[in-house]
Amino acid sequence: MSLLSAQLVSAGYGDSRAVSDIVLTLAPGELLALVGANGAGKSTLLRVLAGAHKPTSGSVWLKDVDISPLTDFERNRLGISLVPEGRRLFASLTVLENLMVGAGSGRVGEWTADRVVDTLPMLKPLLKRNASRLSGGQQQAVSIGRALMSNPEVLLLDEVSLGLAPIIIDELYESLAVVRQSGLGIILVEQDLSRTVAVADRIICLLEGHVVLQGAAGDLSHEQITDAYFGHSISSFSNPELTTEEGLQA
Numbered sequence: 117m118s119l120l121s122a123q124l125v126s127a128g129y130g131d132s133r134a135v136s137d138i139v140l141t142l143a144p145g146e147l148l149a150l151v152g153a154n155g156a157g158k159s160t161l162l163r164v165l166a167g168a169h170k171p172t173s174g175s176v177w178l179k180d181v182d183i184s185p186l187t188d189f190e191r192n193r194l195g196i197s198l199v200p201e202g203r204r205l206f207a208s209l210t211v212l213e214n215l216m217v218g219a220g221s222g223r224v225g226e227w228t229a230d231r232v233v234d235t236l237p238m239l240k241p242l243l244k245r246n247a248s249r250l251s252g253g254q255q256q257a258v259s260i261g262r263a264l265m266s267n268p269e270v271l272l273l274d275e276v277s278l279g280l281a282p283i284i285i286d287e288l289y290e291s292l293a294v295v296r297q298s299g300l301g302i303i304l305v306e307q308d309l310s311r312t313v314a315v316a317d318r319i320i321c322l323l324e325g326h327v328v329l330q331g332a333a334g335d336l337s338h339e340q341i342t343d344a345y346f347g348h349s350i351s352s353f354s355n356p357e358l359t360t361e362e363g364l365q366a
Contacts, residue, residue: 117179119144119301120165120196120270125174127164134160135325138174142270147302149316149333151309151345156322158305159201162272165303166198167191178270192221195269201278201305203259207248211239214247214258218265225267226298232261235294238287253284260288264295271295273304277311289315309341323347 118141125138135157142148150158163169165176167188175184183191188198197218205214215229233240236257242250247258256276263271276292277285289311296302306312312319313333321329321344329336329344342348 118142118177119146119179120303121177122161122165123175123177125161125164125171125176127160127169127171133172133325135164135322138325138327140320140327142301142303144269144301145296145299146317147296147304147315149304149306149312149319150322151306151312151319151341152322153345153347155324157325158322159274161322162198162274162303162305163200165270166196166272168198168200192266192268193223195223195267196272197221197263197266197268197270198272199256199259199263199274199276201274203255205247205250205255205258205262208246210244210246211250211254211258212243215239215261215265218262221266223267227264227267229265232264235264236261236288236291251284253280253288256280256284256288257291260291260295269301271300271302273302273306275305275307277306277308285311309338309345313338313341321345 120142122138122140126133126136128134138161150161152158160169164171167186167190175182177183178194178196183194206217212229215232238254238257239261242254247255250258276288304316316333319330319333319336319341320327321341323344329340
């Protein structure tokens, strides 16, 4: 049984379609990376999975339950947590208060404030500081910590490294390696292809809202990924393995 799945999901904004007939699955403990150029539909797909954006068609399943009718708050209580692009912290609250917002799901589990700080050690000296006084990397750490405080089974990470210094990105990814050991299923949107290949179990590449390439990270060459990323080769649109639900789930 898949932990999370999307079945023929399409979504957009007004008359503009952002993703079309997406089928994906996420297994427990798996890190699935979504890659693609700006505007490929990655963030929209994460928001659909989290319940923050309503699809025009298709369904989202958590294990064997169709959660399509549920709001983002309801899905969070069931174990899906989104770290959104832009972090979206409460600027007037302290770091600790922002973390405790994540505990509002009421889910019981191993992720307490102490565990989060141990996993994201850059937060330890910042707990009493207002979020408005944090650097971009510190804000991202708080955003990840807040999501973990909901004790999720599925963690959706949107643009973890965007706009951050390399040394901060390295520190955040070291923390994510610890997070993975807890057995979470993770879907990661990341622009850094080298880093993506290094950490992902599987990769799905989106182009103009369509899946154009997917496979185990170790089975895809850098050339294949970059060609799909930039649309240099779109033969996969006509590949029957990628245009059937069974093929997309493989």
